[in-house]
Amino acid sequence: MNDEATYTAFAGQRRLASGDLAQVLQRAQKRAARDPHEVVLLFEDRTGRQIDFNPQSTAEEVVARAAPAPPRAGPGRPKLGVVSREVSLLPRHWEWLEQQPNGISAALRRLVEEASKHDPGKELARLSREATSRFMTAMAGNLAGYEEASRALFAEDKAAFEALIAGWPKDIRGYVAHLASPCFQQGSAPTKRD
Known part of the structure; x- marks a missing residue:
């Protein structure tokens, strides 16, 4: 997972395209135009978040919606990128x-x-778990073993996780495994809760 945002589109349970947003959007729009009844979903790879996608939108409109909201004006030092927020x-x-x-x-x-x-490895593992969980909820929530796979993901039980997703459609299984790989790196175990 790098700093440059990449995206993946799925048409049903099949991976359609991966890459920068404009490239993936173009493929998704072509697919949606070919079959308007097929569900085409876009995901940001780093976060696992689904990107709002309307097949009639221009690439610029989708890119604008996917971009983070600009900082709101107010206290702080906006010229330096400092935004005032509340802390409890x-x-x-x-x-x-x-x-x-x-x-x-x-x-x-x-x-x-x-x-x-x-411990940057621990933070990377946490972000990876969250991204994987978001994607799994959207694309695998109705698949056999979803809840157990989710528990294995958060327990960092790689063997159980891989066994539980083994029967999932190939493209979903591959993308889930890709998103989850930092979770299973040695030394990135989450803090145990009592």
Whole structure:
């Protein structure tokens, strides 16, 4: 999973195309025009999110809808890309933050930077699990073993996960395996909950 956004289109249970949004959209529109009753769905590969797709839309309209919303105007430093948002913390957290040098915002930025550098493999695995889960819900929610596969995904039980998706349609199984691969990398186990 890299920084450049890529997309995948499915026509029913078959993978139609993968690549940049304009390229995938063009293939999806051609397919939808050929058979208007066939369900064609677009997914962002990094997040597993379904992209709103209307076969009559222009590529520019879909690209505009898929782009993140621009930051809203208001407090912060918009020219620097800083957007003010609300954070809810307990009183003891606010007290600790207020005692930090350079102010609350600087302390929060330092904490976020430290956490993001601490274990990038763990973060990649978490994002991969979420993307895989979103896609599975949309495309495999009615397939045999979906709930068990979902549990195996979040438990990082690769053998059980692969066994449970083995009977799924080839293209769905392949894409799910691709999205889930970072989840099963050594050293990326999620924190166990009691």
